Amino acid sequence: MPWVAPLSGKSVSLSRRTIYMLPTRHGFMFSLLLFVLLLAAINYENGLIYALTFWLASMAMISMLHTHRNLLGLKISAGPCAPVFAGESARFTLILKNELALPRQGLSVLVDKNEVGRVDLGAGEQGSVTFPVNARQRGYVDMPPVALLTDYPMGLLYTWSRKIELHHRCLVYPKPGPARPVVGGVDSQQKRELGTRSEGDDFIGVREYQAGDSPRHVDWKAAARGQGLQTKRFGGDARSIIWLDWEALEGIDTETRLSQLCRWVIDAEADGMIYGLRLPGREIKPANGEAHRHQCLEALAMFGH
Known part of the structure; x- marks a missing residue:
């Protein structure tokens, strides 16, 4: 969502206002299946089909709650980045901290809509994802915006966060020249x-x-x-x-x-x-x-x- 302001800071915490949810392709197919089952139950006045339909619908609702909770309250910060030389790749580390007493599974980290890592967090645990960024010239290279996404537990819906811009950068030394005798004092x-x-x-x-x-x-x-x-x-x-x-x-x-x-x-x-x-x-x-x-x-x- 390009019109939504990204989250920024040295560390951020995901709230209800900063995460979004939509059905996956499997979720749309599952919804179509429920609709067909409901029509069949009405047409044939079959209690068993009614029961199956509402049971599957309740499973989808539970899945929705778990998918949303999987990102809610997650804390994100950046780890240290060792200096590199121009032409090399800076290795940025994203630290994810789970302060809940429940695990979080299947967390994907996205950079430019591409998945760069996936992590599972146990209750109260902390994990990290490291990804490379090309350091083309000397100076500083900034950590690119990242986003988090998950479709846990059933893959029927996926939840994603706003873009996250952490105030973190990596020092880039000049590219070393050829070996030659020193000219100097x-x-x-x-x-x-x-x-x-x-x-x-x-x-x-x-x-x-x-x-x-x-x-x-x-x-x-x-x-x-x-x-x-x-x-x-x-x-x-x-x-x-x-x-x-x-x-x-x-x-x-x-x-x-x-x-x-x-x-x-x-x-x-x-x-x-x-x-x-x-x-x-x-x-x-x-x-x-x-x-x-x-x-x-x-x-x-x-x-x-």
Whole structure:
């Protein structure tokens, strides 16, 4: 119903004013059957057919009450959404909470009139449905409007909710660019490139090979054993401070710069390096760790927004 305002908020609860009911195809056929049985009972004055007709009609009425109750009072909210890179799919989670002492069965979640999940809830239980949304560009992608539908228990009628617009979104990092040596400042006595070995460094492990890695650091023995191409990682006590600088990437457009800086942040963190980020109007001091990685990638994602 496009003329009906959607429900909106961080969480919503379905009331009588926000759910609707119509017969299904089977429901229309069932109604036709009742009409034929009633005509037969009247025509033949048959008490048994009368009894069957009214018994089936009472079952339909009970089904109507259960179908309506299946959505009534249901609470809907959104779960956390992990950041993704542009070009990937954001995974949104819809949380359904049943506060009744009765179960709710056959709850379908719809996005753009397409079913993306189905869940059954026991008495007082909570369930969730996760569905993907394409994240085409950096920034934020909003959770699309959803609706709930059920035809439980007999499939004679179906009840659906208004569209639900939850105030929830997912952060989208820039799409990582190709692997290439860092062009920027290195604050240390020894300059080094991302992923290369400095004198005195110790072997600390391997990572998946990326285009641009030096052949001297490829683990050829592992490749000969059929383990694929891997690049050796080295580290030392005196780690370089790498500055990932916007101004070092001249002559290319904004989105390409952001993609390349995104790649450097990922690689610097994977190599255990200390790195900072310089953008027009913002500077993130050198550090490392998952929180620092997220801070840098978030700054790239929201650049210009």
